[in-house]
Amino acid sequence: MTGFDIDEIPSALQRHLPVGAELVWPAQGMTSEVALAVGTSGTVVLKRCTNPIYLTWLRREHEVLLAIAHLGLPVPNVIDHTEQSGSSGPEAWLVMxxxxxxxxxxxxxxxxxxxxxxLLQRLGLFLRALHSARIPEALGQPKDWISRKLEQARANLDWCDGDEGLLRWLEESRPAPVPEVLIHGDPSLDNVLIDEGGVLSLIDWSGGDCGDPRYDIALALRTEPEITLGAHEVASFHSAHGGAPMDARTQRWFELLYEFS
Ligand SMILES: Nc1ncnc2c1ncn2[C@@H]1O[C@H](COP(=O)(O)OP(=O)(O)O)[C@@H](O)[C@H]1O
Ligand SMILES: [Mg+2]
Known part of the structure; x- marks a missing residue:
């Protein structure tokens, strides 16, 4: 990721910059360049994607954030979104x-x-509230989430980490369905923010969907190899979340599904 200068921000978005804005670069994710535009009148976040795949994801993130904006969840407010032809090809921008x-x-x-x-107890309570939220109509889908994800996985085979053999295994061993809920779709812990008072919020919403809550749980608890969670820590999460703990095989199934994103 290379970053961008203030004068590369599309003219349509310049009006959202706070007075005297300077760009500050937080730890970056994998799909985009994200800058905080910090000025005397406030701070906004600018997210740019140039890779054609991630550009589509940013478009989806914009749609999801708009769809969930009225649910009262702790998520960024969308300020603007634009797509343009940039110096090295198409690019998408989200201001939030x-x-x-x-x-x-x-x-x-x-x-x-x-x-x-x-911390895991807070996270469990937090995901419980998300998974209990009303599913906005705009996110409703005719087909179940697991079938859609497996179809997408096949379409992603050319560029994702997963391969044909693993995908066949996932297709043949899909877990029994559970009721679908509003999910984030990638609550790895770098997409969960915690403020000084311990209040949590969620960013990076391109995977937001009407989907299987076990995917969120599996990704939130995926901390290896850096952190090995003890059984009682994992239990704190599950008792706060309120859903029945998943068996290890099902958890692994959802972790492996992530290889195709
Ligand atoms: N709305 C936001 N408020 C505060 N920080 C943000 C916000 N959006 C992104 N960030 C910061 O930018 C980083 C990368 O953003 P993210 O949306 O997760 O990008 P990616 O899709 O590349 O993972 C985050 O880890 C976080 O530090
Ligand atoms: Mg991220």
Missing amino acids: SCLPGRSLWSAMLEAPDGERGP
């Missing part, structure tokens, strides 16, 4: 509000081994 805090991943790394239970 800046949420406070740092990633839950960094808080988890700092917490001593065996003492991550309270």
Whole structure:
């Protein structure tokens, strides 16, 4: 990821920049370049994608954020979105509000081994609220989420980490369905923010969907190899979330499905 200068921000979006804006670069994710435009009148977040695949994801993130905007969830407010032909090809831009805090991943790394239970309990409660939210009509789909994800996985074979053999295994061993809910679709802990008061929020919404809550749970608990969670820490998560703990095979199935994103 290379970053961008203020004068590369599309003219249609310049009016959203705070007075005296300077760009500050947080730890970057995998799909985009994200800058905080910090000025005397506030801060906004600018997210740019240039890879054609991730450009589609940013378009989807914009749609999902608009669809869930009225649910009262702690998520960024969309300020604007635009697509244009940039200096090296098509690019998509999203401008959104800046949420406070740092990633839950960094808080988890700092917490001593065996003492991550309270953070996981917060996360469990947080995902419980998300999974209990009303599913906006705009996210409704005629086909079930697992079938759609397996179809997408096949379409992604050319560029994703998963391969044909693994995909066949996933297709042949798909878990029994559970009721679908509003999911985030990628709550790895670098997409969960925690503020100084311990309040959580969620960014990076391109996977938001009416879907299988076990995917969110499997991705939220995927902390290896950096962090090995103790059984009681995992139990804190599940009792706060309220769903029955998944068996290890089902959890692995959902983790492996992520190889196709
Ligand atoms: N709305 C936001 N408020 C505060 N920080 C944000 C916001 N959106 C993104 N970030 C920061 O930018 C980083 C990358 O953003 P993210 O949307 O996760 O990009 P990617 O899709 O590349 O993973 C995040 O880890 C976070 O530090
Ligand atoms: Mg991210």
